[in-house]
Amino acid sequence: MHRAHDYRFLIQRWRAVARAAGVPLRRLVRTEHHDLFYLQTKALGATGGIYISAGIHGDEPAATEGLITWAEKNARRLHTLPLLLLPCLNPWGLANNIRLNEDGLDLNRLFHRDDQPVVGAVRRLVAPHQFAAALMLHEDYDGQGLYLYEVARAQPPWGEALLAAARRHLPIDPRPRIDGRKAVGGIHRRRIDRKRFARMGYPEAIWFHLEHARRSLTIESPSEFALERRVAAHVAVIGECVRRVLKDAA
Ligand SMILES: [Zn+2]
Numbered sequence: 001m002h003r004a005h006d007y008r009f010l011i012q013r014w015r016a017v018a019r020a021a022g023v024p025l026r027r028l029v030r031t032e033h034h035d036l037f038y039l040q041t042k043a044l045g046a047t048g049g050i051y052i053s054a055g056i057h058g059d060e061p062a063a064t065e066g067l068i069t070w071a072e073k074n075a076r077r078l079h080t081l082p083l084l085l086l087p088c089l090n091p092w093g094l095a096n097n098i099r100l101n102e103d104g105l106d107l108n109r110l111f112h113r114d115d116q117p118v119v120g121a122v123r124r125l126v127a128p129h130q131f132a133a134a135l136m137l138h139e140d141y142d143g144q145g146l147y148l149y150e151v152a153r154a155q156p157p158w159g160e161a162l163l164a165a166a167r168r169h170l171p172i173d174p175r176p177r178i179d180g181r182k183a184v185g186g187i188h189r190r191r192i193d194r195k196r197f198a199r200m201g202y203p204e205a206i207w208f209h210l211e212h213a214r215r216s217l218t219i220e221s222p223s224e225f226a227l228e229r230r231v232a233a234h235v236a237v238i239g240e241c242v243r244r245v246l247k248d249a250a
Contacts, residue, residue: 004061004062004064004065004227005061005094005095005096005097006095007034007088007091007094007095010064010065010068010087010088010094011035011037011087011088013068013072014037014039014068014071014087016072017039017068017071017072017075017078018039020075020076021039021041021071021075021076021078021079022079023039023040023041023042023078023079024039025037025038025039026038026039026040028086028118028121028122028125029117029118029120029121031091031092031102031117031118032102033091033092033102034091034092036086036088036089036091036118036121037087037088038084038085038086038087038125039071039078039083039084039085039087040083040084040085041078041079041080041081041082041083041084042079043079043080043081043082043083044082044083044084044129045082046128046129046130047129047130048082048130048131048132048245048249049082049083049084049129049131049132049245050081050082050083050084050131050132050133050134050135050241050242050245051084051086051126051129051131051133051134051135051208051212051213052067052083052084052085052086052134052135052136052137052238052241053085053086053089053122053134053135053136053137053204054066054067054086054087054088054089054136054137055087055088055089055090055091055093055094055137056089056090056107056108056136056138056204057090057093057099057106057108057138057139058090058091058092058093058094058095058096058097058098058099058100058101059093059097059098059099059139059223060099060137060138060139060223061094061097061139061227062137062139062221062223062227062230062231062233062234063137063138063139063221063234064087064088064094064137065227065231065234066137066221066230066231066233066234066235066237066238067085067087067137067234067238068087069231069234069235070234070235070238070239071085073235081242081246082245082249083242084125084126084129084131086122089107089118089122090107090118101118106201107119107204108203108204109200109201109202109203110201110202111123111201111202111203111204111206111207111208112197112201112202112207122204126208126212129212130212130213130214131208131212131213131214132213132214132215132245132248132249133158133213133214133215133216133217133241133244133245134204134205134208134209134212134213134215134216134217135217135218135219135237135238135241136204136205136208136216136217136218136219137219137234137238138218138219138220138221139220139221139222139223139230140179140220140221140222140223141223141224142179142222143173143220143221143222143223143224144171144173144174144175144222145170145171145172145173145174145186145222146163146166146167146169146170146171146172146173146186146219146220146221146222146233146237147163147172147173147178147183147186147187147188147219147220148162148163148186148187148188148217148218148219148220148237149187149188149189149190149205149217149218149220150187150188150189150215150216150217150218151189151190151192151205151206151209151215151216152209152214152215152216153209153214153215154214154215157187157189158215158217158241158244159187159189159217160185160187161240161244162217162219162237162240162241163185163186163187163237165236165237165239165240166232166233166234166236166237166240168236169229169230169232169233169236170221170222170225170229170230170232170233172185172186173186173220173222174186192206192209192210203218205217205218217241219233219234219237221233221234
């Protein structure tokens, strides 16, 4: 299997980034099989800044690989950026190339709950924060190009610009319906149907939108394309999102 599924190697790289950046890599939580980590900069205050997470689904390796690659490229200035980074929320899934965690749970349907150790730890970690943006990195086996979900309390939307930033790496998903819902130019803008989420469980992005972020963006790269192109697309989207958060704060 590709090294992108090697969690130990991934964390080695995060340790190197943290050292180079002068920002501590802290333990989020210890599960039966793995330690999970986060990286939070001093530049992050209670309001503003950006939350980025990857690897909540273990079979989406360009997400975790994209985040570490972006961090490596930006290690020197990392401490100046208002960031909370979650490198991998489902290490067991990543190591086994499986969407679910070791208990067969989809963590991305549990964000309304405190009793799952990883989700509970994320909820406690972000409790004091109102982020300018939350960015969730994902992949989709059915994807025919890059697409995203955007829910925001702020205008104008960022979705188009984020996709455009990655366009030289991947096409935009042309499908008029994605995941059973209408999409325009690779962008879903869904109204929040609380009844639906109460039934299916709350995804990370929806919970952040409701509780902790002015903008909540979920980027989905198509798993069938080459890994390098998918990683490059995630790096480009992260870069554009961080640039916009900084510009809005200035
Ligand atoms: Zn996913």
